[in-house]
Amino acid sequence: MSQHEITLVVNGEAVTRTVSARRLLADFLRDDLHLTGTKRGCETGVCGACTVLREGAAVKSCLSLAVQSAGSTITTIEGLSDGVMLHPVQEAFMVCGGLQCGYCTPGFILSTVALLAQQPHPSETQIRHGLNGNLCRCTGYTQIVEAVEAAARKLHAD
Amino acid sequence: MSESTLGRPIPQINARAKVLGRAVYAGDVQLPGMLHGKVLRSPHPHARIVSIDASAALALPGVRVVVTGADSPVTPWGVHHKERYILAKGVVRFAGEEVLALAADTEDIARDAIDRIRVEYEVLPSQLDPEAALAGEGPFVHAGRTIAHEIAFSRGDVDSAFAGAFLVHEAEYATHAQYPGYLEPMASVARIDADGRLEVWTSTQSAFLARARLASALELPHSQVRVRQATTGGGFGAKIIEDANSLIAGLLALRSGRAVRLVNNRLEDFQAACSSVPERIRLRVGMDQDGRIVAKEVDIVAECGAYAGLAPEVMHVSAMRSDNMHRITNVRSRARMVYTHTPPHGAFRGFGGAQMLFALNVHLDEMAERLGLDPVLVHQRNAIGAGEVSVHGWKIGSTGLLDCIDQATAALQWTRKRASLPATGSRRRGVGLATAMHVSGNRTIGNWDGSTVAIRMNEDGRVLIQSGESDAGQGAMTMLAQIVAHELDIPLAHVHVALPDTDHSPWCIGSLASRVTIVAGNAAAVAARKVRDCLLDAAVHLFRAESADIELAGGTARLRADPARRATYPELVRAHVWRHGGEGIHVHGTWDADTVMPDDDLYGNISPAYSFAAQAVEVEVDVDTGRVSVIDSFVADDCGKAFNPTAVHGQSNGAAAQAIGWALYEHLQLDEGRQMNGNLADYTMPTADALPSLRSGIVESNDPIGPYGAKGASETAILPGAPAIANAIHHAIGVRVRELPITPERVLAALAAAAAQKAGKEIGHA
Numbered sequence: 015m016s017q018h019e020i021t022l023v024v025n026g027e028a029v030t031r032t033v034s035a036r037r038l039l040a041d042f043l044r045d046d047l048h049l050t051g052t053k054r055g056c057e058t059g060v061c062g063a064c065t066v067l068r069e070g071a072a073v074k075s076c077l078s079l080a081v082q083s084a085g086s087t088i089t090t091i092e093g094l095s096d097g098v099m100l101h102p103v104q105e106a107f108m109v110c111g112g113l114q115c116g117y118c119t120p121g122f123i124l125s126t127v128a129l130l131a132q133q134p135h136p137s138e139t140q141i142r143h144g145l146n147g148n149l150c151r152c153t154g155y156t157q158i159v160e161a162v163e164a165a166a167r168k169l170h171a172d
Numbered sequence: 173m174s175e176s177t178l179g180r181p182i183p184q185i186n187a188r189a190k191v192l193g194r195a196v197y198a199g200d201v202q203l204p205g206m207l208h209g210k211v212l213r214s215p216h217p218h219a220r221i222v223s224i225d226a227s228a229a230l231a232l233p234g235v236r237v238v239v240t241g242a243d244s245p246v247t248p249w250g251v252h253h254k255e256r257y258i259l260a261k262g263v264v265r266f267a268g269e270e271v272l273a274l275a276a277d278t279e280d281i282a283r284d285a286i287d288r289i290r291v292e293y294e295v296l297p298s299q300l301d302p303e304a305a306l307a308g309e310g311p312f313v314h315a316g317r318t319i320a321h322e323i324a325f326s327r328g329d330v331d332s333a334f335a336g337a338f339l340v341h342e343a344e345y346a347t348h349a350q351y352p353g354y355l356e357p358m359a360s361v362a363r364i365d366a367d368g369r370l371e372v373w374t375s376t377q378s379a380f381l382a383r384a385r386l387a388s389a390l391e392l393p394h395s396q397v398r399v400r401q402a403t404t405g406g407g408f409g410a411k412i413i414e415d416a417n418s419l420i421a422g423l424l425a426l427r428s429g430r431a432v433r434l435v436n437n438r439l440e441d442f443q444a445a446c447s448s449v450p451e452r453i454r455l456r457v458g459m460d461q462d463g464r465i466v467a468k469e470v471d472i473v474a475e476c477g478a479y480a481g482l483a484p485e486v487m488h489v490s491a492m493r494s495d496n497m498h499r500i501t502n503v504r505s506r507a508r509m510v511y512t513h514t515p516p517h518g519a520f521r522g523f524g525g526a527q528m529l530f531a532l533n534v535h536l537d538e539m540a541e542r543l544g545l546d547p548v549l550v551h552q553r554n555a556i557g558a559g560e561v562s563v564h565g566w567k568i569g570s571t572g573l574l575d576c577i578d579q580a581t582a583a584l585q586w587t588r589k590r591a592s593l594p595a596t597g598s599r600r601r602g603v604g605l606a607t608a609m610h611v612s613g614n615r616t617i618g619n620w621d622g623s624t625v626a627i628r629m630n631e632d633g634r635v636l637i638q639s640g641e642s643d644a645g646q647g648a649m650t651m652l653a654q655i656v657a658h659e660l661d662i663p664l665a666h667v668h669v670a671l672p673d674t675d676h677s678p679w680c681i682g683s684l685a686s687r688v689t690i691v692a693g694n695a696a697a698v699a700a701r702k703v704r705d706c707l708l709d710a711a712v713h714l715f716r717a718e719s720a721d722i723e724l725a726g727g728t729a730r731l732r733a734d735p736a737r738r739a740t741y742p743e744l745v746r747a748h749v750w751r752h753g754g755e756g757i758h759v760h761g762t763w764d765a766d767t768v769m770p771d772d773d774l775y776g777n778i779s780p781a782y783s784f785a786a787q788a789v790e791v792e793v794d795v796d797t798g799r800v801s802v803i804d805s806f807v808a809d810d811c812g813k814a815f816n817p818t819a820v821h822g823q824s825n826g827a828a829a830q831a832i833g834w835a836l837y838e839h840l841q842l843d844e845g846r847q848m849n850g851n852l853a854d855y856t857m858p859t860a861d862a863l864p865s866l867r868s869g870i871v872e873s874n875d876p877i878g879p880y881g882a883k884g885a886s887e888t889a890i891l892p893g894a895p896a897i898a899n900a901i902h903h904a905i906g907v908r909v910r911e912l913p914i915t916p917e918r919v920l921a922a923l924a925a926a927a928a929q930k931a932g933k934e935i936g937h938a
Contacts, residue, residue: 034280049193054435092193092194108191109183145861149857149859152822154822156867
């Protein structure tokens with residue numbers, strides 16, 4: 015398996031590593047960079063637990079090779095806020111009960127960030143369609159939708 | 173005074189760690205020198221293992237250990253039926269059974285190594301049909317054993333009651349297996365610690381049951397095993413006791429002497445996790461003309477797959493539990509569970525309640541229709557009341573079922589929608605109702621159902637709670653913190669709840685049978701009051717006053733007559749340490765329910781309290797395509813008292829979504845015993861855009877035994893969803909679907925059968 019040196023920016027820091035060509039971005043983030051907030055849930059791009067932002071767009075890191083992210087800017091859940099002050103989407107998921115077990119949560123939060131960047135004031139239908147690439151088995155989605163609505167209000171209070 | 177959070181909507185205490193991505197799940201644990209495990213599974217439902225050639229795998233650089241059934245422990249494991257080996261010994265009994273495990277330096281190497289294993293199988297005939305298995309003709313899964321479990325009971329005079337009934341209705345229902353679908357596949361990290369003990373981080377609903385299973389299956393003393401519960405990404409029953417993941421991880425660690433991470437990928441998890449128990453239920457009910465049930469007869473054939481696990485207990489619940497929600501005296505039940513060469517079934521949220529309540533609620537709806545009664549009346553008239561004792565000896569301390577029915581039907585505008593005329597277009601709407609009961613605790617686990625909670629108050633007046641009861645996301649840790657903060661009158665932020673750790677937590681059964689809120693909640697209150705006693709005792713000596721003259725509030729002890737004389741909790745904790753020769757405040761509170769084991773006739777009050785739920789749904793059925801959409805759903809849950817309404821609504825809505833998935837979308841398909849759709853693309857769990865905005869309501873019946881009136885929440889709410897949908901479909905299009913899942917094909921088939929029957933009648937009249 016061929017090895018490749020890649021340089022990318024992860025959560026604001028430049029990272030250079032040598033990875034095998036088949037290394038998944040999800041495994042690269044989790045096992046090489048120890049950013050375990052990115053979760054593996056299905057390895058087939060269905061559940062969305064591994065969602066990260068690449069150049070601000072939501073990407074399923076289990077369907078992407080690390081080498082494909084060379085030169086890119088990646089944001090994982092660890093880099094969404096400074097860890098003291100929560101990002102408004104994190105705050106809304108916490109306050110509205112938009113999580114229970116928490117395993118799908120990093121993916122949902124990053125998908126929501128990407129969604130709200132595209133659609134600052136989404137309708138409920140737009141939220142449900144916008145998040146249909148993420149699975150949650152705990153909440154039934156009602157409180158996730160409420161969290162997204164609350165975050166949209168806070169982010170775009172104008 | 174600190175404001176109590178009991179009854180207020182609050183975030184879970186670990187929500188912040190979760191939204192920051194900091195919560196550590198088992199698969200996130202990384203240890204120095206850690207290896208990565210992989211498992212090879214049988215492709216055949218029944219075969220003899222002729223030979224295993226691992227030489228090519230072992231030749232691969234980085235492969236450290238390969239283990240097969242031949243060199244794994246000889247002690248079988250299981251729940252009551254010890255009949256399974258960590259790795260198959262000589263024979264495989266389902267497609268997906270674990271045959272070999274290995275560990276390598278990286279996950280990639282481990283995967284490559286698995287591909288190099290050569291196993292020669294002699295394929296044997298397999299038993300895939302429960303009815304054929306019941307006939308006892310073989311092929312047999314376990315030599316000489318066809319039936320894994322059987323129960324039968326009869327109370328009252330069933331035959332006379334049927335003879336005197338105004339209406340008798342008999343029908344057969346089929347329920348299917350549901351994959352739990354937690355987002356975190358099973359995962360464990362195991363290592364041998366510096367003292368040679370086995371230490372395992374795992375995703376579990378019970379750290380102590382996991383330790384017992386590891387100790388037994390790996391032939392170690394309990395004290396040589398330490399289980400640490402990692403943050404657990406959902407369980408829904410499948411992470412109680414039936415998973416092999418932690419056992420294999422432990423075996424690999426023992427054989428390699430290294431730390432080993434073993435994470436199921438989703439395909440493996442579909443094969444390895446127990447799905448819910450499929451049951452074929454024959455139900456016969458007699459009613460008087462007012463809709464009161466006078467007699468009931470149940471016959472269940474259930475399938476446990478290749479190994480029994482908890483499935484017999486699940487079937488037991490199906491056979492008995494729903495009898496207790498009605499005022500009924502004449503019941504007869506027989507239930508038999510057979511082995512087949514299919515992946516094992518077992519515990520699943522609701523624990524057998526959902527299967528029987530599907531049949532029963534559809535049955536009651538049909539009988540109400542025949543009697544010309546609103547089904548609401550039938551549910552109301554049969555509902556058992558608080559203070560009554562059920563047919564099986566269950567003492568109903570509280571029930572809010574009638575309020576649940578009122579809430580759910582009012583939310584759906586039941587009266588107006590039931591009265592509206594049937595639609596004639598291709599898309600037709602209808603509303604349906606179903607009701608349910610569940611336990612809050614269960615003594616049958618071991619003739620006790622207690623819990624112990626330990627509290628340590630530190631020198632800063634803040635506390636650490638130690639409990640072995642697990643939080644898989646449902647909020648157990650938050651519940652414990654709320655109770656202790658309330659009792660001690662300190663801020664919630666001053667309470668830390670430790671994750672279960674068998675070295676440090678009090679022994680606990682774990683999160684099952686909706687027992688934690690009522691049992692551990694009461695234990696937490698007992699422990700917190702002991703802490704108060706310690707603080708009060710320290711204040712008595714400081715103030716040289718009687719305890720009755722001292723008030724503990726807001727983190728301070730005060731003399732009532734002279735509030736200027738005060739001491740803070742930190743001062744009292746230090747005083748306690750000095751007065752007791754260095755002993756800090758570290759107390760244990762135990763609470764065991766005043767319940768009984770059922771007698772030989774299965775009679776006896778097994779649970780300290782019983783919770784109830786009702787759900788009303790509106791569906792739209794497209795009669796051209798057979799597609800069913802849930803338009804609206806309201807489930808009302810009588811949880812006794814909602815400590816945290818945010819959490820209770822979350823449980824109820826999540827349960828409703830899971831029930832909708834079971835009823836309409838999720839369908840585990842086997843072909844010749846092999847799973848055909850063991851992935852999340854083809855096994856379709858509901859996504860956000862497949863569901864309406866699910867609604868839920870809380871009924872607080874204030875149970876006399878529950879802590880501050882609380883009972884369990886969550887499991888009850890999954891029970892009424894599927895039958896409410898089936899009943900709504902009948903209201904919409906006039907046909908009954910008695911087999912789950914209610915696929916478009918089945919809806920169209922039911923419509924075609926109804927049309928054919930109608931045409932036949934018309935011809936008959938001509």
